[in-house]
Amino acid sequence: MDNSTNQPALQQVTILGATGTIGLQTLDVISQHKNRFSVFALTASSNVKSLLNLCQQYSPQYAVMLQAEAAAELSRQLKAVGSSTTVLRGEASLNYVASHESVDVVMAAIVGAAGLHPAMAAAQAGKRVLLANKETLVMAGNLFMQAVLDGGATLLPIDSEHNAIFQVMPLRRSNNISESSLASVGVKRVLLTASGGPFRNASLDELKAVTRSQALNHPNWVMGPKITVDSATLMNKGLEVIEAHWLFNALPSQIDVVVHPQSVIHSMVEYIDGSVLAQLGNPDMRIPIAYGLGYPDRLTSGVSSLDLLTTARLDFCAPDMIRFPCLRIAYEALNLGGTAPAILNAANEIAVEAFLAEKIGFMDIPYIIESVLSASEIESVESIEQLVAVDARARLVATVQMRALC
Ligand code: NAD
Numbered sequence: 001m002d003n004s005t006n007q008p009a010l011q012q013v014t015i016l017g018a019t020g021t022i023g024l025q026t027l028d029v030i031s032q033h034k035n036r037f038s039v040f041a042l043t044a045s046s047n048v049k050s051l052l053n054l055c056q057q058y059s060p061q062y063a064v065m066l067q068a069e070a071a072a073e074l075s076r077q078l079k080a081v082g083s084s085t086t087v088l089r090g091e092a093s094l095n096y097v098a099s100h101e102s103v104d105v106v107m108a109a110i111v112g113a114a115g116l117h118p119a120m121a122a123a124q125a126g127k128r129v130l131l132a133n134k135e136t137l138v139m140a141g142n143l144f145m146q147a148v149l150d151g152g153a154t155l156l157p158i159d160s161e162h163n164a165i166f167q168v169m170p171l172r173r174s175n176n177i178s179e180s181s182l183a184s185v186g187v188k189r190v191l192l193t194a195s196g197g198p199f200r201n202a203s204l205d206e207l208k209a210v211t212r213s214q215a216l217n218h219p220n221w222v223m224g225p226k227i228t229v230d231s232a233t234l235m236n237k238g239l240e241v242i243e244a245h246w247l248f249n250a251l252p253s254q255i256d257v258v259v260h261p262q263s264v265i266h267s268m269v270e271y272i273d274g275s276v277l278a279q280l281g282n283p284d285m286r287i288p289i290a291y292g293l294g295y296p297d298r299l300t301s302g303v304s305s306l307d308l309l310t311t312a313r314l315d316f317c318a319p320d321m322i323r324f325p326c327l328r329i330a331y332e333a334l335n336l337g338g339t340a341p342a343i344l345n346a347a348n349e350i351a352v353e354a355f356l357a358e359k360i361g362f363m364d365i366p367y368i369i370e371s372v373l374s375a376s377e378i379e380s381v382e383s384i385e386q387l388v389a390v391d392a393r394a395r396l397v398a399t400v401q402m403r404a405l406c
């Protein structure tokens, strides 16, 4: 008997941001399912050594580097080891490998606003989009969700909270996640859990003195530097509130944040009858990544079983918006609407970069973001080009604010 007819065709995967934390964990899951997935393209900003190593391991058709010099160096080194991978460079090449006709799945795991264009390209081309880059939805939620619909793409949230919510949403809704209102499918609200970060119990004075290395030491998750700082300020949760708004068509008043230090419950959905459904697991991003890759099937992820006896207890408390103003500012930006979230995102990126460069203090981050928002005119969102201009302007204002503090 010929078994080959039962074998599904290999899914071709592009990983945007392959050298990052999410990119590497995606490759880890793919390695466990070589009979299902093949790597089509890997992309990175400038880390030649890491991308070279990945190309040797996964033999993609394309490797894309943002920076020209890095691309030339990667190309030289790949030729020297006899690799047949083609090296491309620049932003347009990111869009090319995200929308290439041979590609089935795109993992959007570039950090920051830089991930917007290739994620849009993947959505417009109708790919299965595994969205880790939350900044895409924060900046351009309405345009991106429209592109998903128009392009016939399948959008699967990878951010652990949104993936958890997606998993416990009613089936008829999760097949088309943004189309109907929450109330129409019996959902009262979504509850995003937050670990509270490393400074959950710190006083305001202690927060003012937080150093770069303290902020980079997250208690539960291993992540890239930008999202680690965002988690420490609770801006990450603020960005996730905006992300949930677009993904699930949830009103700001239907999105609550609850601090849950153990990070075992990854988020919850409350129904109108009082039922609360949660998704639990060890804090390991390979769970949502495997879910996105396999959907609607379940794949092994390499994550160990949750040991509830060792976990022993699950704690919850309300977030403190006074010590962590970034969460308040994000709700305000969502309520303002239009270009406000894009401005918030750009100002945050500049402030976090400055904090990581040890130019400003930890509590200067919310100060800069709030100053930029109040100095900016909020417009309704019309186009990606407009958002790119808004983003650039907000970065300029944030840089001026930041320099005034140095
Ligand atoms: P990271 O810093 O570890 O990796 C970022 C990747 O993006 C790298 O491959 C880098 O080369 C690439 N990159 C950076 N700037 C670029 C640019 N200008 N153009 C093209 N490529 C560029 O980040 P990460 O922790 O993997 O996070 C990636 C995204 O996933 C972020 O949006 C983050 O918010 C989201 N996310 C991450 C986690 C996590 O656990 N790490 C969880 C949820 C969501």
Ligand code: MG
Residues within 6 Å of the ligand: 159, 160, 161, 240
């Ligand atoms: Mg998250």
